[in-house]
Amino acid sequence: MESESRMEKHEQFLQKLGLKAVSTCLDLNNCRLIMAHVLEMELEKLDISWNESIGGTLHLITQQMHFVSKLKILRLGGCGLTTDDVRALGEALRMTPELEELNLSWNSKVGGNLPMILQKFQEGSKIQKLELVDCALTLEDGVFMGHLIPMLPNLEVLDLSINKNIGSILNTIAQGLKSASNLKVLHLHSCGLSQKSVQILAAAFRYLCELRKLDLSCNKLLGGGFEDSSAQLATLEHLEVLNLHQCSLTVEDVVSLSKYGLQGKEESSRPWPMFENVIPLLTNLQELDLSANKNMGSSSENLLSRLRFLPALKALLINNCALESEAFNALAEASIHLPALEIFSISWNKCVGGNLKLLLETLELSTSLQVLRLSSCSLVTEDIVLLASVIQEGHLASLQKLDLSYNDSICEKGWAVFSQRLWFLKELTELDISLRPSAFQDCGRWFRDLLCAVTKLPKITEIGMRRWILPASQQEEVNHQRGIHFDHASLKEEENLYESQCSRRRINFWAVPWNLLQKP
Template identity: 65%
Template sequence: MNSPLTMSQTKKKHSPEDETQPQISFIKKFFRGSKPRAAKAESPRESKGTENNTGQPSRGAPETSAADPAKPKPLSSETEGESRAEKNEQFLQKLVAFLPFLPDLEELDISWNDFVSGSLYLIAPKMHVVSKLKILRLGSCRLTADDVGALGEALKVIPELEVLNLSWNRKVGGNLPLILQSFQEGSKIQTLDLVDCALTSDDGAFMGQLLPMLQNLEILDLSLNRNICGSLNSIAQGLESTSNLKVLKLHSCGLSQGSIKILDAFRHLCNLRKLDLSCNKDLGGGFADAPAHMATLKHLQVLSLRQCSLTADDVTWLTQVIPLLSNLEELDLSANRKMGSSSENLLSRLRFLPTLKSLLLNNCALEKETFTALAEACIHLPGLEVFDLSWNKCVGGNLRLLLETLELSPSLRVLRLSSCSLVTEDVTLLASLIQTGHLARLQKVDLSYNDSIHDAGWTVFCQSVQFLTELTELDISLRPSNFRDCGQWFGPLLCAMAKLPEVAEIGMQRWVLSALQKEELECFSQEEKRIIRFDHGGFQ
């Protein structure tokens, strides 16, 4: 499948190349979405660490006055709006004219394009000419109520559709039955993305009734629809009939302790690979009485319970379940601070996850005993690639406990130890491991907000950085409230950067460069002729 924001025609029949290619190129050029819009109140995005686009689509320059081109005058908002609407309509009419020349079109992605808003009715009646369409993405197009109605009619003539993405269109909420009315028994739909669509409880109930008809469904994402929490029982019943489901995302859906009954459906989801229940803060305490149906998820590879307010009882339940998920590759328990003092047994059982590649435990309020249990278990995780212990103060002064783990993790690519109260001894140990080649594949290292490290420690560490030949990002920023002068380590850091071909960003916020150091940095940038972003900004 092609990457997002592309449009492809994978088959060509009955159309000579010299006739169809210019038209296909035209559509590819003009229907490639601009950079996604920045997050707004109506379309909240996840914070740092998630996989979401936050750019702003480019806007066309305002037209100049026809009466006096030498003195351009800005159009009024009303006139500019009318002009844009007129251009949008003209543009879509051109697309409609091209559709008959693309009978074998299989993928159409016009996400993140505002011009679709209010104009989908122009395309919908012509969708029958691309009846072989398998992938349709209309994410963040600001669909209106009229667009939603037109889309429902259009889907009736696309029987081969396998992927439908309507995420970030809030007018979908309350109208889901109208849109998906064509999905009947035997539907070929495999992926259904409805992120942040303002779905209502009625929409959720309809989804529960629809799911049994979608026997080919493999990916279902209902994230950021908090109002469906009242119909989760209906959704759970529907999930019992979707045995082919591989990915289920219910991130930030308002799940509560009572909603945990949705786990009853898991005994039927024997093919599930990814389960995301993250950012449901009211879920904490609900796992205590939950059945152990997750034990049937033999193929589960990704489990995210980040920011779910897990309690000690929840941790006890999870301790029983984790050893049964032998194929787990990614585990995210971040931002569950109540589990810190009660997770010793849970963390010790991570040794039963031999294929684990990503372990995220940042901001879990781990204590010395739980950290020790974690360190002993991680020795048995040789395939670990991503390890995040940020915001766990107990790591400071105790990094030596992870010595054997770091020595036996040749695949480690990402190491995050931000705000861990690290001391000079910790970074000296890390530098020693780097120099001996144990961490040769590290690509991203985050040591930010560890203000207790002395300049001597930073110097030793920066001298070792040159051995991280695959490094792309390094962050040694100070806390927002702290400013310090760069020490003697800045020179060795620049020397290391000259030897690292992949590095792109060095975070060193609130480190104050002297005039000489600024000159050294400028000379380095000119001589290396590479774009390395040295982020040393901040406010004093």
């Protein structure tokens, strides 16, 4: 009877939050929760993330942790935990021997108190996933983490992103990583890593034989570190995702990543093998992000040409790399040999403009392509007409997202041809043809063709048209067909006048109505 009463209270509690009862999983993520007690159930998963009012009251939950001794997943991200909460959590974790996943991200008080929380983890702990994103970890925390990792033999995912001090004590952590033979995912995004950090990590790479994902993005001091360390990167033969976004890669880094040779018998005593051409050796690579590394623009020809040796590559992101014509030619030739490509993003590379024809064969052969981003590529009318032709021939039948924004040099004829062919993209969900912030243009007659195409696209949900000016007649026609959201700083007060929910699908046309521009 007591058990039935408890279950009834549990169901009533969840009904207030609009949730359904599940016997082993309780997800209260972002529910504005005020927790005065813990539900005494045989829970395996408890997620109360992003409930900031938990802060200061966590002890009310941890006092009852003995009721959830079978807990496997505990997520407390963004809960505003206090120092007292952290202390209480440390004591409570002794009562969860089955715990496999712990997320304490976005709680600044975790920093400086990590030993207090995790010191109860005993050797042989079952923890598989540990996330400590943006926790203000200190140097002492980093040292503790280095000694803790060897005690977690089942650790598969470690995320220490957005902790600026990690770079200063990476040596200790890297020593610990040498014992993490089962690690599959390592996130060190925005951790203040330097050139020396790459060398420190490189020494641990050959011990991480199961690593599948490596994220070193947004470490702007990393540039130059790969010059002498790229060979060790090639030891990660199972690597599937490599993220070097915004790492200030230098010319020397790019050369090393594309071709690294250790010649002569005198090098045979090195702790890593003799490699030449690092990129081709990562044959399992599925996602490569080199975006926002502008220094690689004039030196990446060799690196990009070797992408042809990555047949499993599904996502290739080279945004804003200041590619020059030779590098773009090499990329175009290599992309033909990437049959599995699903995401292709080369936005903010001006050399694409007038040269999209170089990608013609790739666009015709990439039957799996789902996302194509060509934002701010200085595309001209000839480019958009070519793209329209490819669309009409059915070569991009799987495309779901198409970004052509910030290409202001395309004339009305180009947009007309494109709009007339758009309806062939039956899988399309998102389209962006917005103009630059400083540019405003009148929509021509092609806009009517665009509206006609939209009616034939069953999955379209979002169309970005920022800074296109709609004549009043066309504006009224749009209002009658779809809900429209006008996203313009000077029109915020009048957005609601043009919003409608008259369709089961909501399509957002971010545009500027002509009649509003006529107002003083």
